[in-house]
Amino acid sequence: MDDKAILHNYLRTRRTSLLAKLEGLSEYDARRPLTPTGTNLLGLVKHVASVELGYFGEVFGRPSELALPWFAEDAEPDADLWAAPGETREQIVELHRLSALHSDATIDELSLDAPGVVPWWPDERRNVTLHQILVHMCVETAHHLGHADILRELIDGRAGQRPEDPNLSLRTQEGWAVHRARIEAAAVAAGAPADGR
Template sequence: MDEKATLHHYLRTRRTQLLAKLDGLGEYDIRRPMTPTGTNLLGLVKHVASVELDYFGEVFGRPSGRTLPWFADGAEPDADMWATAEQTRAEIVELHRFAAAHTDATIEALALDAPGVVPWWPEERRNVTLHRMLVHMCAETAQHLGHADIIRELIDGAAGQGPNDPNLSRRDANEQSAYVERLEAAARAAASPAG
């Protein structure tokens, strides 16, 4: 695989993994804020799709034709980070798939050194290449996938990429409880004053 194909592969994989975080959950669980800042699963999917459309559309002069009202002047701050009751899961998932297809077409059409301009970035950083935007979007998607991993674990205990994820330790419930207790004890010991 060449460098462009490798980056594209990583982006596609992380997109799929992010969408999978919604699997098996009801409407409340995919929407409810799980952190003090309001981070939620469906909002993460909406955000990633939205920024991907801009980064691989407007930045390279390849507009998608899709209007995102949450990015309009005067829109509510952070409106791309959550779904209203009227916005359905199906609509947000479709937006994610639409953004992915639009991005894939841009990546396939352009060379890695193709120039672009990110008008909302500071002047000294706004001139970019497809390569830079691919790296940026891989990093952004992976960051939000990490958020989604933690949120999903908080909701129902599902961790990583499922029960066969080779990066997860294999522990039964008792072993897992003992492991967490060891971590808690180590944290308390490290925090207590010596002496």
Template sequence: MTGSQPKADLHRYLQTAREALLWKLDGLSEYDVRRPLTPTGTNLLGLVKHVASTELEYFGQVFGRPSDQPLPWFADDAEPNADMWATAGESRAEIIELYHRAWAHADATIDALALDATGQVPWWPADRREVTLHQILVHMIAETYRHAGHADIVRELIDGAVGLRKGNDNMAPGDQAWWDGYRSRLERVAQEAAQR
């Protein structure tokens, strides 16, 4: 082992989070990737659209490297939360392609700049607006993993698929009967605790 390379380490974590989020779409119908499964409308394709758009802004505009990708859902006159769902006219393929373009644009910024390169986040409060590439990498890793966690739960609600990525579910070993028993046990514990 040759030691840590901080930028490469951060970039690897970002890429792993990206792939985990995108994997949650695999094998699902158009309805299921768009279906809102929480009271606030959280849905898989919307999570991908949001994170793709966010990457384009943070690794683009913040460092004076804007992409040529229009993001009409971020316009001043866009409806609230327009970046958190895909319209019927926006295909899954288009949203995935948007995310891949965001990766390429972000990766070019990451490759071109040093970790201490500075930028400005115009939508943040003035006292926190000046940032470094290091800060934005950490921010986007946290943002992407946060939304990948949302996607984990939404996907499990859709069809029971769980885990980090294909071939590595990162879950405790057990068949369906074991998981059913485990969940029942947790329900009993919750009910017992509620009686105290």
């Protein structure tokens, strides 16, 4: 594989892993905010699909025909990071699919050194190449996949990319509880005053 194919493969894999975080969840669990700033699984999927359309569309003079009202000038802040009451999971997953198709067409058609302009970046950084944007979107998608990993674990305990993920230690639920308690004890000990008071 050449460099472009390697980066494209990484991006595709992260996209698939992000969508997999929604599997088997209720509507409530897919949408519910689990952090003080409102981070939620369906919002992460919506956000990644939305920004990917911009980076592989507008940046290279290939805007999609998909309307994203949450990016309108009069849209409320962070409207791309949650599913509003009128938006369905199916619509957001379809947006993610269409965004990927549009992005894949741009990636397939252009060379890694193809020039682009990111109008929302500062002047000194806005001139880019497809190579830069592929790296940027691999990082952006992996960043939000990390958020999604944690959210999914908080919802139902599912951790890793798939059942029996080789990157996770093999432990029973009880084994994880013992492991967590050991980490908590170490944190408590580290936070205790040195003089024992």
